Amino acid sequence: MLVLGQKYKFASLEIERLNRQFDAIETIAYKDMTTKEVIETIENRLKKRDFAVIVLNTRAKVSDELIKYLTNLKFKIKNSKFKIISIEHFLEEYLHKCYIPEDHNDLHYLDDIKGFSSFQKFQKKIIDLIAVVGLFVVFLILKPYVKKKIQKESPGSLYFKQLRVGLNNKEFECIKFRSMHEHNHEKDVRTATKGDDRVFPFGAFLRKTRIDELPQLFNILKGEISLIGPRAEWNKLVEEYEKQIPYYNQRHVVKPGITGWAQVMFAEGRSKEDTKQKLMYDLYYIKHWSLILEFKIIYKTIMVVVGKKGI
Numbered sequence: 001m002l003v004l005g006q007k008y009k010f011a012s013l014e015i016e017r018l019n020r021q022f023d024a025i026e027t028i029a030y031k032d033m034t035t036k037e038v039i040e041t042i043e044n045r046l047k048k049r050d051f052a053v054i055v056l057n058t059r060a061k062v063s064d065e066l067i068k069y070l071t072n073l074k075f076k077i078k079n080s081k082f083k084i085i086s087i088e089h090f091l092e093e094y095l096h097k098c099y100i101p102e103d104h105n106d107l108h109y110l111d112d113i114k115g116f117s118s119f120q121k122f123q124k125k126i127i128d129l130i131a132v133v134g135l136f137v138v139f140l141i142l143k144p145y146v147k148k149k150i151q152k153e154s155p156g157s158l159y160f161k162q163l164r165v166g167l168n169n170k171e172f173e174c175i176k177f178r179s180m181h182e183h184n185h186e187k188d189v190r191t192a193t194k195g196d197d198r199v200f201p202f203g204a205f206l207r208k209t210r211i212d213e214l215p216q217l218f219n220i221l222k223g224e225i226s227l228i229g230p231r232a233e234w235n236k237l238v239e240e241y242e243k244q245i246p247y248y249n250q251r252h253v254v255k256p257g258i259t260g261w262a263q264v265m266f267a268e269g270r271s272k273e274d275t276k277q278k279l280m281y282d283l284y285y286i287k288h289w290s291l292i293l294e295f296k297i298i299y300k301t302i303m304v305v306v307g308k309k310g311i
Helices: 012-019 035-048 064-076 087-095 118-153 201-209 211-221 235-244 248-253 261-265 272-287 291-305
Strands: 002-004 026-028 053-056 083-086 159-165 171-177 226-228 257-259
Touching (some): 012 087, 026 035, 035 064, 053 087, 064 083, 083 087, 087 272, 118 211, 118 226, 118 291, 159 235, 171 211, 201 211, 226 291, 235 248, 235 272, 248 272, 257 291, 261 272
Parallel strands (some): 002 026, 002 053, 226 257
């Protein structure tokens, strides 16, 4: 894999995934280089190694001469799988996320982010109904034990309720098993972090195994969320994210979910860059929804819960 330019910077997790797909990943800076220098650099790299993919990852205009050279490469390189691809299409095909530009000059990528069709909603509804039955059985079995452990380590309410943002920016009350010591979350606006002293020991276990999410089956029954979809975020966080990423609310064209593509593909994080990365996965899920993708998320979620596979 040969990357021309540095418009999009790959995260370490992405480099790990790409290393499993390609024998080598090399980058040509491209910026401040003449077309002749770029072509000579590509020629030198090709003498040393065969590349299956050349990724156009530059903000700078690609000259006619370079375009001509790259298109002719297809006939020179004997690798039948060889392709030249833009960074936008590369991210969707190989990393299963939608590209979001750093600036807001080109928002065409938002054109394909639309709500689900009636048939897609029907399919998801069937999955939700089946999931509710299964989750309710698990809920009834685990609730007495969870209640006992919570009361022992942190006396107080069994459930934690919080306003979250759902479909079409409509707020709803999300219900979960409480995993933190009781506090005024309207005043204490800190988000949970690794090693957070507000989380009691059994609460940490609930979070790790995602058992704390079980009561959300009642949110599914109310039609507020689905089993799978973008994570329903705290309304106060959404306000902050909108200030940092103006198009953040595009993810609300579909119902949120208990689990989702971003949650199984990207580790938790609250920085602007982490939020943007998760949004890329959410937009991919919306744009490329299919039953196969839905079942893939279910499988990955199960693997994470049982500890067999990390993100």
